[in-house]
Amino acid sequence: MGIRLYQEPHLENPILVASWPGIGNIGIIAVDTLRGMLEAEEFGEIEPWDFFYPKRAVIHKGVLEYLEFPDNKFYFKVIQGKELLFFVGEEQPTEGGRVYAEGKKACHMTELVLDVAEKFKCRRIYTSGAAVALTHHTTKPRFWAVPNSESLISEIREYGNTVLMSDIEGRGGHGNITGLNGLLLGVAKKRGFEAICLMGEIPVYLRGLPLYYPKASKSVLEALSHSLKIEVNLDQLDELDQRVQRRIEEFYQQIPLAIRGQLDKLKHVTYDKPAGPGPITEEEKKRIMEDVERFFKKRGEGG
Amino acid sequence: MSKEYPVKIHKELELRQSSLVLGWGEDLGNLGGKVTDCLNRKLKGQEFAEIEPDDFFSLGGVTIEDNLAQFPESKFYVCSERDLVVFRSNSPGAGWCKFLNSILDVAEHHCQVEELYIIGAMISFSAHTAPRQLFTVVNLAEIKEVLNQYDLVRDMDYQTPPGEKPTLNSFLLWIAKGRNIPGVILGVPIPFYLAAMEDPQAQKKVLSFLNERLDLKIDFSDVDQEIREQNEQLTRARSLFPEIDDYINRLESNLTLSEEENGELIKKIEEFLREEG
Numbered sequence: 001m002g003i004r005l006y007q008e009p010h011l012e013n014p015i016l017v018a019s020w021p022g023i024g025n026i027g028i029i030a031v032d033t034l035r036g037m038l039e040a041e042e043f044g045e046i047e048p049w050d051f052f053y054p055k056r057a058v059i060h061k062g063v064l065e066y067l068e069f070p071d072n073k074f075y076f077k078v079i080q081g082k083e084l085l086f087f088v089g090e091e092q093p094t095e096g097g098r099v100y101a102e103g104k105k106a107c108h109m110t111e112l113v114l115d116v117a118e119k120f121k122c123r124r125i126y127t128s129g130a131a132v133a134l135t136h137h138t139t140k141p142r143f144w145a146v147p148n149s150e151s152l153i154s155e156i157r158e159y160g161n162t163v164l165m166s167d168i169e170g171r172g173g174h175g176n177i178t179g180l181n182g183l184l185l186g187v188a189k190k191r192g193f194e195a196i197c198l199m200g201e202i203p204v205y206l207r208g209l210p211l212y213y214p215k216a217s218k219s220v221l222e223a224l225s226h227s228l229k230i231e232v233n234l235d236q237l238d239e240l241d242q243r244v245q246r247r248i249e250e251f252y253q254q255i256p257l258a259i260r261g262q263l264d265k266l267k268h269v270t271y272d273k274p275a276g277p278g279p280i281t282e283e284e285k286k287r288i289m290e291d292v293e294r295f296f297k298k299r300g301e302g303g
Numbered sequence: 304m305s306k307e308y309p310v311k312i313h314k315e316l317e318l319r320q321s322s323l324v325l326g327w328g329e330d331l332g333n334l335g336g337k338v339t340d341c342l343n344r345k346l347k348g349q350e351f352a353e354i355e356p357d358d359f360f361s362l363g364g365v366t367i368e369d370n371l372a373q374f375p376e377s378k379f380y381v382c383s384e385r386d387l388v389v390f391r392s393n394s395p396g397a398g399w400c401k402f403l404n405s406i407l408d409v410a411e412h413h414c415q416v417e418e419l420y421i422i423g424a425m426i427s428f429s430a431h432t433a434p435r436q437l438f439t440v441v442n443l444a445e446i447k448e449v450l451n452q453y454d455l456v457r458d459m460d461y462q463t464p465p466g467e468k469p470t471l472n473s474f475l476l477w478i479a480k481g482r483n484i485p486g487v488i489l490g491v492p493i494p495f496y497l498a499a500m501e502d503p504q505a506q507k508k509v510l511s512f513l514n515e516r517l518d519l520k521i522d523f524s525d526v527d528q529e530i531r532e533q534n535e536q537l538t539r540a541r542s543l544f545p546e547i548d549d550y551i552n553r554l555e556s557n558l559t560l561s562e563e564e565n566g567e568l569i570k571k572i573e574e575f576l577r578e579e580g
Binding site for chain 2: 049050053054055056057058059060061062063064066067095
């Protein structure tokens with residue numbers, strides 16, 4: 001069980017951008033779009049068979065020709081003097097029926113990703129995912145940024161459209177990032193890499209739906225573009241976003257009017273610490289959460 | 304045995320070469336369990352090794368079947384007179400690659416296994432009165448050649464449909480291929496209304512092939528008796544319940560039942576066979 005490198009690009013001090021699927025596939029869409037846009041070249045993979053169950057078998061004339069596993073691939077690109085490594089995992093290695101990776105397998109996979117980062121002397125690692133927030137699908141999502149080192153906070157504040165945990169009222173700077181997008185941040189800290197996790201906001205009422213949320217991927221990509229100082233064309237994500245927004249709107253119209261009325265108030269939420277009385281009260285936020293939970297519970301029961 | 308693989312060897316064997324037959328306890332129609340039990344019973348299989356369950360099964364409690372508490376078992380048996388090794392196990396719920404490699408570690412390093420036969424049932428939407436067929440999937444061309452002389456369906460084309468996963472048998476066959484161990488999946492389609500019960504006809508189909516291929520000299524009289532008894536029970540069910548007869552008649556005429564009718568036939572047959580004991 002290990003890493004297979006097809007070639008060893010000569011790199012001095014690259015930045016690694018890694019992502020796995022998660023809520024709304026926000027992080028992985030952002031990272032994979034950037035990778036595709038830059039035409040980064042595949043140079044290695046993590047051997048999958050100890051981490052994953054196969055996803056497809058092909059039998060031809062009675063002979064098992066091959067078994068396909070989820071991809072876990074490394075790519076590289078040198079652009080405008082900047083060296084980038086990408087890691088894109090098609091699945092999180094889960095155990096015991098859990099949704100997100102945790103435990104031995106998850107730690108092993110993060111260690112392998114970081115082994116490659118170390119081999120190529122990476123100076124910085126980015127991961128990305130989703131932040132479930134009291135926002136509305138018609139407003140521009142911000143991204144929550146969590147660094148693994150104090151020294152990165154001032155840099156993050158310059159990105160714009162950013163939320164730090166301490167900006168969110170009631171959290172006291174605390175929170176958690178589930179799965180590998182979070183775990184990598186912690187293991188990176190242990191191994192002495194500086195790392196930042198960028199999480200695009202997804203409205204709380206969309207978190208359980210089997211939908212992509214490219215609107216938030218755009219926010220993550222903008223942050224990456226700013227941080228890496230690379231210009232990116234967002235047209236592709238805009239198109240995808242328009243298609244998904246139409247589906248979200250269809251779903252939204254099915255929500256009972258009374259709950260929708262509450263959710264509409266989220267258009268005016270400033271989720272971070274308000275300077276004065278905000279347009280939505282804490283009482284209203286609480287009621288929205290209760291209504292949303294009740295609606296989805298009822299919907300689930302109804303099949 | 305490498306420390307990495309959690310296998311307990313109770314007795315070292317002195318086999319110069321052998322074949323391994325493998326069956327899972329949760330197979331449709333209990334095919335894998337029944338065939339491996341039958342081989343062990345008739346060929347005096349002796350347990351000699353087992354895979355420890357901790358890494359592969361959820362051990363948060365026990366399941367209860369037929370009033371009895373169950374615990375996952377993954378055991379190897381040797382039928383020394385026939386150079387045959389039998390592996391009977393529950394299907395692991397995690398750590399599949401490690402589990403399957405553990406099986407092949409025992410097969411290679413302790414039993415000198417040269418051929419692997421993996422039993423697997425599939426669902427069939429035909430009536431129980433249709434003859435059972437034996438489908439094979441192999442991992443190496445050389446073993447396909449060897450199978451030419453038997454009455455088998457050998458040229459199947461298949462791709463896992465979207466939203467589904469390959470079987471554990473395919474995973475094992477693929478790992479065996481990586482180790483250059485010739486392997487065959489022996490798959491028998493079982494009538495859908497017998498999938499949760501037992502299908503002695505399917506058992507006999509697999510056993511007959513193994514008997515011929517591995518020269519096991521098995522006496523099938525008890526299996527034949529079970530087939531006769533089940534056929535009689537199903538005939539009785541048809542005569543007592545016209546709707547069962549109608550559904551089975553339609554299946555025999557190659558007609559398809561609706562999903563609801565399939566469900567009803569399954570329910571009625573299972574109830575009837577359970578009552579009959």
